[in-house]
Amino acid sequence: MPPPPISRSRCALSIAAVAGRIPPMTRGSCGNRVCTVAAWTMLLVVWGCQPHYRPVDAEVLLSGGCERIAPAAIAGHIGTLADPARGGRMVATPGNALARQYIVQQFQSIGLKGGARGGQWVQPFEIQSMRTPGEGSALKVPMLPPLQVFKDFAPMAAGCSGSFAGEIVFIGYGQHASDYATAAVKGKIVLLLQGTSAGVSKESLWWNKGSNLRDMLTAEKLAHAAKAGAAAVLLVTPPQVPVSDAEDALDSMIGRANGPLPAMRISRTLAREILAQSPRRQLLEDLAAGKKPLSADLGVRVSGACDLAPAMGQNVIAVLPATAGADAPALVVGAHYDHLPASGQHARDAGLGVRPGADDNASGVAALIETARAVAALKDRKCTYIFIAFDAEEFGFLGSRHYVNYPVAPLHRTAAMINFDQIGAVKDDQVTVIGNCIRQPFQQALAVAALAQRPTRVQPLGVVNRSTWSDQSSFNACNIPTLFFFGRFSEHYHRRSDRTETVNMSGVAQVANLAVDTLRLLDASFAP
Numbered sequence: 212m213p214p215p216p217i218s219r220s221r222c223a224l225s226i227a228a229v230a231g232r233i234p235p236m237t238r239g240s241c242g243n244r245v246c247t248v249a250a251w252t253m254l255l256v257v258w259g260c261q262p263h264y265r266p267v268d269a270e271v272l273l274s275g276g277c278e279r280i281a282p283a284a285i286a287g288h289i290g291t292l293a294d295p296a297r298g299g300r301m302v303a304t305p306g307n308a309l310a311r312q313y314i315v316q317q318f319q320s321i322g323l324k325g326g327a328r329g330g331q332w333v334q335p336f337e338i339q340s341m342r343t344p345g346e347g348s349a350l351k352v353p354m355l356p357p358l359q360v361f362k363d364f365a366p367m368a369a370g371c372s373g374s375f376a377g378e379i380v381f382i383g384y385g386q387h388a389s390d391y392a393t394a395a396v397k398g399k400i401v402l403l404l405q406g407t408s409a410g411v412s413k414e415s416l417w418w419n420k421g422s423n424l425r426d427m428l429t430a431e432k433l434a435h436a437a438k439a440g441a442a443a444v445l446l447v448t449p450p451q452v453p454v455s456d457a458e459d460a461l462d463s464m465i466g467r468a469n470g471p472l473p474a475m476r477i478s479r480t481l482a483r484e485i486l487a488q489s490p491r492r493q494l495l496e497d498l499a500a501g502k503k504p505l506s507a508d509l510g511v512r513v514s515g516a517c518d519l520a521p522a523m524g525q526n527v528i529a530v531l532p533a534t535a536g537a538d539a540p541a542l543v544v545g546a547h548y549d550h551l552p553a554s555g556q557h558a559r560d561a562g563l564g565v566r567p568g569a570d571d572n573a574s575g576v577a578a579l580i581e582t583a584r585a586v587a588a589l590k591d592r593k594c595t596y597i598f599i600a601f602d603a604e605e606f607g608f609l610g611s612r613h614y615v616n617y618p619v620a621p622l623h624r625t626a627a628m629i630n631f632d633q634i635g636a637v638k639d640d641q642v643t644v645i646g647n648c649i650r651q652p653f654q655q656a657l658a659v660a661a662l663a664q665r666p667t668r669v670q671p672l673g674v675v676n677r678s679t680w681s682d683q684s685s686f687n688a689c690n691i692p693t694l695f696f697f698g699r700f701s702e703h704y705h706r707r708s709d710r711t712e713t714v715n716m717s718g719v720a721q722v723a724n725l726a727v728d729t730l731r732l733l734d735a736s737f738a739p
Contacts, residue, residue: 267655271735272663272728277589280581280723282716288317288577289635289719290711292548293569298361298460300568301552302603303343303522305361306460310548310576311527314600317580318529321587326528326597326619334526336613338603342368342468347518350475352485353511361461363481366517367446368466369429370474375400375443376514379485381494383504385432388439394506397440400513402482403432404449404504405563430470437471443515444474447482450499454564456480460553464522473517485511524549524602526610528619531587531596540737541620542730543597543691544582545611545682546575546631547604551705557605560706569711570701574635576600578696578723582631585727594734595620601682604632611682615689626737627653627692629726630683636701637718640666642725645680645695647687652736653694660728667721694729696722 291297291313298306315332325332350364351357358364366372377399382390385403407428429446436444448459461476479495486492489509498504527548533539550568551557558566567573583598597619601610615622634642644657661669683693698718703709 267652267659267732267736269659269732271731272659277585277727277731280578280585280720280727282720284581285574285577285719285723286711286714286716288580289569289573289714289716292573292576293567293709293711295458295565295567295710298458299462299553299565300548300550301460301462301464302338302341302524302549302606303464304460304462304552306565307549307602311525311600311602314527314548314576314580318527318583318598321529321580321584323529323531323583323587323598326530326599327526332527332529334528334614334617336524336526336603336609338522338524338606338609340467340606341464341522342366342466342519343464343522345518345520347516350477350513350515352481352513354488355484358481362478364445364475364477364515365461365463366519367429367463367470367474367476368468368519369463370433370444370470370472370517370519371468372517372519373443373473374514374516375473376512377442378512379445379489379509380441380506381491381504381509382436382506385435385444386428388435390506391435391439394439396436398442400443400445401436401439401441402445402447402485402509403436404498405446405476406449406452433470433472433474441472443472443517445477445513446474447477448479448563450479450495451501452563454562458553458565459563460565462552463554465552465554465556468517468519473515475515475517485509485513524610524613526602526614527600528614529583529598530619531583531592531598533592533595534590535593539593539595540626541595541597541624542626542733542737543599543628543686544579544631544726544730545599545601545628546579547572547601547610547682548576549602549605549610551605558705558707560708564707566705566707567710569703569709569714570635570698571633571704571709572604572631573711574633574698574714574719575631578631578634578719578726581720581723582727582730585723586730589731592734594626594737596730604682608682608685611685615685622689622691625686625691627694627733628683628686629730630681630693630695631722631726632681632695632697633701633704634696634698634719634722635714636703637698637715637721639668640718640721641668641670641699642722643670643672643697643699645672645683645697647683647693652733653692656729656732656736657694659732660725663728664721664725667725669725696726698722
């Protein structure tokens with residue numbers, strides 16, 4: 212259920228009182244912590260200048276004109292963005308593109324305009340630490356129709372660009388040089404199983420939670436194959452690994468394509484179709500039954516090419532102009548829409564499979580969309596609003612870092628940046644707001660908005676390190692005041708279990724409504 216509406220008879224006096232001064236917040240339960248004036252005054256003061264502001268006017272919230280955001284609207288967005296069947300939202304993947312298209316469609320339905328260069332919706336930027344399949348990437352198998360990148364195969368950034376052709380030799384896991392002792396692979400294509408011969412054991416290297424071990428294992432496999440004289444490597448997920456074919460996304464783009472030979476991931480479906488042309492057609496079934504993988508010539512010739520280019524991240528930017536004139540200050544509202552790769556890199560759980568990222572950060576994108584809808588419905592806006600769905604946050608806030616170097620509105624006219632990230636695990640009506648600046652008018656705006664959104668309670672935290680804490684950090688570094696709306700760290704963080712059914716939809720709506728009221732108060736305060 213959405214938060215209760217403001218009651219004029221019960222709230223008007225108290226809200227007006229708060230508008231005139233910062234309340235000496237009386238002691239009361241705030242989860243397991245106590246909210247006091249000290250909690251507010253611990254926050255840092257932003258360096259540099261900011262646009263002129265007026266005192267917060269609580270009457271703004273009593274003027275109506277803004278419907279409450281409902282949990283049902285939030286659930287609809289999260290259910291779409293975090294659907295595992297869409298393949299996750301890793302940068303430069305089809306799932307990421309689907310999410311981006313959805314966000315643009317939502318912004319268009321609200322009536323916003325593209326805010327990137329030339330009125331476009333997307334602001335692209337290059338990511339040198341990743342490689343993505345180029346137009347020249349291909350794989351051809353006899354008697355099969357044309358194969359599709361990301362659906363049937365995907366070049367791996369751990370390998371290198373280059374073409375290849377030859378017969379396939381199955382080696383098994385190929386994790387040791389000795390695996391090639393009895394196999395002649397020179398000039399041939401090696402088919403390997405992902406992971407280690409420990410199978411699905413959580414003690415195996417593949418299932419280890421260490422962030423670098425999986426990358427190291429793949430690099431070692433490619434090195435062994437290259438030393439044995441292989442022309443290329445194809446890797447497939449073992450049949451006994453408990454991940455459905457639908458969630459076995461093939462993206463493998465972290466790396467700079469400086470490996471020793473071309474390498475591709477292929478789907479288990481494609482592997483079965485290749486084996487159907489081979490005397491070893493039962494190979495995957497034998498492995499699933501627990502039989503030891505033995506090397507074998509498959510008698511199937513394939514050809515292909517790995518065409519790897521730097522990956523492109525893509526911010527989605529929408530603009531809602533002020534009704535007050537062209538010189539209005541700008542308020543940036545953002546949330547990142549990317550998530551982790553299905554390969555398990557950077558994940559906190561083990562193994563392959565899509566990480567849906569419902570809390571991180573489909574919840575923030577849902578709040579971004581509905582906040583834009585609520586603000587666009589206001590007839591009087593003193594500020595220009597810039598709504599941004601950032602890409603590549605999971606890899607060092609790359610999208611927001613690019614934006615502050617190429618902003619839509621000059622940074623000196625950017626009054627504040629509001630960020631949503633991981634707001635799907637709100638508990639006991641408590642919302643954490645992390646900021647580099649909760650002085651006037653931010654402190655008053657938050658206090659008044661929180662009072663209007665009772666029973667929502669705000670726990671303010673200061674930022675002591677400007678290089679951390681999601682995309683607002685890029686704005687912190689530019690001395691722009693920021694407010695980061697955050698729920699709490701969930702046990703599903705960066706795991707396959709971060710799914711729609713684990714999200715507190717009412718809590719996300721609470722955060723979004725709190726942010727909308729905060730923005731309305733700041734809008735009036737920063738009026739030119």
